[in-house]
Amino acid sequence: xxxxxxxxxxxxxxxxxxxxxxxxxxxxxxxxxxxxxxxxxxxxxxxxxxxxxxxxxxxxxxxxxxxxxxxxxxxxxxxxxxxxxxxxxxxxxxxxxxxxxxxxxxxxxxxxxxxxxxxxxxxxxxxxxxxxxxxxxxxxxxxxxxxxxxxxxxxxxxxxxxxxxxxxxxxxxxxxxxxxxxxxxxxxxxxxxxxxxxxxxxxxxxxxxxxxxxxxxxxxxxxxxxxxxxxxxxxxxxxxxxxxxxxxxxxxxxxxxxxxxxxxxxxx
Amino acid sequence: xxxxxxxxxxxxxxxxxxxxxxxxxxxxxxxxxxxxxxxxxxxxxxxxxxxxxxxxxxxxxxxxxxxxxxxxxxxxxxxxxxxxxxxxxxxxxxxxxxxxxxxxxxxxxxxxxxxxxxxxxxxxxxxxxxxxxxxxxxxxxxxxxxxxxxxxxxxxxxxxxxxxxxxxxxxxxxxxxxxxxxxxxxxxxxxxxxxxxxxxxxxxxxxxxxxxxxxxxxxxxxxxxxxxxxxxxxxxxxxxxxxxxxxxxxxxxxxxxxxxxxxxxxxx
Numbered sequence: 001x002x003x004x005x006x007x008x009x010x011x012x013x014x015x016x017x018x019x020x021x022x023x024x025x026x027x028x029x030x031x032x033x034x035x036x037x038x039x040x041x042x043x044x045x046x047x048x049x050x051x052x053x054x055x056x057x058x059x060x061x062x063x064x065x066x067x068x069x070x071x072x073x074x075x076x077x078x079x080x081x082x083x084x085x086x087x088x089x090x091x092x093x094x095x096x097x098x099x100x101x102x103x104x105x106x107x108x109x110x111x112x113x114x115x116x117x118x119x120x121x122x123x124x125x126x127x128x129x130x131x132x133x134x135x136x137x138x139x140x141x142x143x144x145x146x147x148x149x150x151x152x153x154x155x156x157x158x159x160x161x162x163x164x165x166x167x168x169x170x171x172x173x174x175x176x177x178x179x180x181x182x183x184x185x186x187x188x189x190x191x192x193x194x195x196x197x198x199x200x201x202x203x204x205x206x207x208x209x210x211x212x213x214x215x216x217x218x219x220x221x222x223x224x225x226x227x228x229x230x231x232x233x234x235x236x237x238x239x240x241x242x243x244x245x246x247x248x249x250x251x252x253x254x255x256x257x258x259x260x261x262x263x264x265x266x267x268x
Numbered sequence: 269x270x271x272x273x274x275x276x277x278x279x280x281x282x283x284x285x286x287x288x289x290x291x292x293x294x295x296x297x298x299x300x301x302x303x304x305x306x307x308x309x310x311x312x313x314x315x316x317x318x319x320x321x322x323x324x325x326x327x328x329x330x331x332x333x334x335x336x337x338x339x340x341x342x343x344x345x346x347x348x349x350x351x352x353x354x355x356x357x358x359x360x361x362x363x364x365x366x367x368x369x370x371x372x373x374x375x376x377x378x379x380x381x382x383x384x385x386x387x388x389x390x391x392x393x394x395x396x397x398x399x400x401x402x403x404x405x406x407x408x409x410x411x412x413x414x415x416x417x418x419x420x421x422x423x424x425x426x427x428x429x430x431x432x433x434x435x436x437x438x439x440x441x442x443x444x445x446x447x448x449x450x451x452x453x454x455x456x457x458x459x460x461x462x463x464x465x466x467x468x469x470x471x472x473x474x475x476x477x478x479x480x481x482x483x484x485x486x487x488x489x490x491x492x493x494x495x496x497x498x499x500x501x502x503x504x505x506x507x508x509x510x511x512x513x514x515x516x517x518x519x520x521x522x523x524x525x526x527x528x529x530x531x532x533x534x535x536x
Binding site: 022024060062063065066067068069070071072073076091093094095096097098100101103104106107111112120121122123124125126127128142145146147148149150151152153154156157158159161164167168171213 | 290292328330331333334335336337338340341344359361362363364365366368369371372374375379380388389390391392393394395396410413414415416417418419420421422424425426427429432435436439481
């Protein structure tokens with residue numbers, strides 16, 4: 001998907017919500033656990049219920065891998081099911097030497113037709129570039145994550161008084177541009193958004209940590225939105241696991257609609 | 269597997285060779301491609317052929333994921349086949365927020381019974397600690413990798429004139445110890461080994477980049493070996509894809525034996 005298409009979807013739906021399909025097999029309603037593809041069956045109902053309120057879906061691969069090849073099949077079926085006008089993100093946080101990153105790109109861009117994959121920057125340019133070789137596909141590079149551990153290395157200050165995540169934002173702009181790269185910036189890091197927007201004014205930011213992790217949607221939106229929208233704010237558990245009864249999808253649909261209504265205000 | 273058992277295996281076999289099962293489906297001999305589990309069939313023959321010369325096996329997950337759920341099945345069958353006295357490493361370079369890293373740990377330590385997994389440090393303590401909660405399992409943290417991109421961030425110097433990979437080596441010692449953590453240090457970085465050994469004298473180092481990537485085994489061994497062995501030097505393509513005929517396993521066996529013979533000299 002191209003940037004202009006994603007911007008259009010956001011404008012049309014008045015929402016920049018991404019629903020995280022962190023489909024934990026131990027948390028899905030018990031009546032689904034006997035299904036042949038329980039994670040897919042859960043996802044299918046969630047996708048239908050939230051479709052009007054979000055523009056993107058983001059399965060985190062860990063939840064599928066933890067079930068082995070069976071889990072992987074559930075992920076494949078989920079990707080086949082998601083309509084093509086949604087932006088799809090493999091939250092995989094991959095990154096390896098060049099020839100190996102090429103194979104990860106094949107796995108997620110060719111085998112499963114994701115639009116985007118999250119990539120860890122630690123191994124540098126040649127671990128990221130193989131993903132950028134794909135037309136109309138996206139790298140979403142970890143910059144400043146939502147967890148406490150983001151303080152350990154991402155916020156270290158170098159000899160030029162620049163933090164590591166700022167160097168990641170700067171240096172990676174030599175590898176790609178706002179048409180094929182986004183950055184992960186946690187919603188829990190709202191105080192940093194203004195200055196991050198100075199470094200990457202045009203790029204989309206994928207913002208996890210809203211919802212269960214306590215990020216502030218209003219602050220993120222105030223400093224993060226740009227003319228193309230420029231934000232994909234993700235919510236996973238707070239939407240998909242709010243209700244563990246047979247009504248789970250209905251509840252998820254209502255919660256997603258309520259987030260989207262708040263986003264519509266910020267987009268005005 | 270415990271550190272003492274690994275040290276014993278190295279002593280017994282006079283080898284610290286790890287064979288990388290980077291089983292690229294486009295490079296396996298053509299007569300295997302019609303098999304139901306072609307990657308597993310290839311791996312099975314390689315494992316048998318090199319078993320006397322190595323102490324560890326390291327499948328890189330990218331080569332399996334690139335084939336989707338079928339690839340994942342090949343990885344599962346490979347893990348079932350490897351005898352229990354080999355140290356097994358999932359070269360997966362994972363790392364995510366805490367609850368998600370826990371699921372990756374389940375995938376690799378429980379579902380597939382790997383002894384170790386490679387982990388990227390960018391997200392900090394809480395992305396690594398869930399893996400350390402498993403008894404007799406190992407985190408192998410990326411420190412200084414073998415690729416050119418290692419210069420981009422890993423070798424950045426901070427305000428205290430310390431490089432990022434040195435900070436990773438230091439800070440991570442608060443999370444684990446030489447009994448449950450190892451570090452990835454590329455064989456192409458031989459000039460750094462002496463100083464790395466001062467920071468982590470007791471830890472095992474997993475050393476990729478020997479073979480095709482041109483690392484220097486003699487220099488790595490001179491500065492890297494310690495009383496427990498302390499090194500797992502990996503070779504993948506240079507051993508497993510040296511011969512693409514029906515004799516591939518025999519050739520791999522000879523090459524592994526030759527590396528092991530060189531290692532036996534350095535162990536004296």
